[in-house]
Amino acid sequence: MFFDIGPLELVAIVVLAVLIFGPDKLPKVIQDVMGVIRKIREFSDSAKEDIRSELGPDFKDFEFEDLKPKNFVRKHVLEKDEYGLKELAEIRNGFDLKQEMAEVTDAVHSRESAPATGSSNGSGLSLSKESPAASGRPDLVKKPAATEPDERPPFDADAT
Template identity: 65%
Template sequence: MFFDIGPLEMIAIVILAVLVFGPEKLPKVIQDVTGFLRKVREFSDSAKQDIRSELGPEFKDFEFEDLNPKTFARKHLLDKDKDEYGLRELASSFDLRKEMAEVADAVNGRPSDPVPSAPAAGGTASGGSDLLRKRDTPAPAERPPFDADAT
């Protein structure tokens, strides 16, 4: 519907309003609320017009939604018609989910791609100890490593 309110929530609000204000006062309350919202909207529009007129003619097509950083970046940097900085190519070449999956696979010792890659630092290609590989079960007599920075 609007304002992220579903039909069941709207019915609940109407029933609650009838219970709180009563059926005889409800039309007057609705009329007062809509009048208040209309006045707030008129005040907001007049304030926007005053600000635009004070800024001058170079800001005549200024939108207040542009003050939101996300909207500003989307409008000026990621516009479909102009891509001066090559940001679309950069965004399409960088896939964060793929990178994170590769790191997680390396930490958990799962192969991330069918082509074998170079051994990780500290590991050996002949099947020696790989420091990033997670052990299935801890050795019974082996103590965990001591980390002086963590204590």
């Protein structure tokens, strides 16, 4: 409805108003509240007109809603589009992260189920399960062999 007040909440407010003010005083209270709201609106409208007149003729079409950052950017940046931001938004909307992640996941799972042979893209990356010694690279996926409980792990002076 208005101010995020639902119908049940509105009924509860009306019942409370009837209980607090009574049915005979309630119309007078409603008139007083409406009068206060009218006075506040008149005051804010006159303040807006005073500000517009003080700013001068350059700001005759000035709207106070434009002071909100979201509206300011929409009006001054996106409508003029001097920087090509609409094309950037189209590119961003054309990029589907979920689809890209699904393709990467499929590529990883297909590597495990059907190994590729060799590097076809020339980047040096290979999805094959050839031995690390044959490719000249260390095997980072393979876990090292477990050591016996009494045996100490090998010490590498360069690593410490």
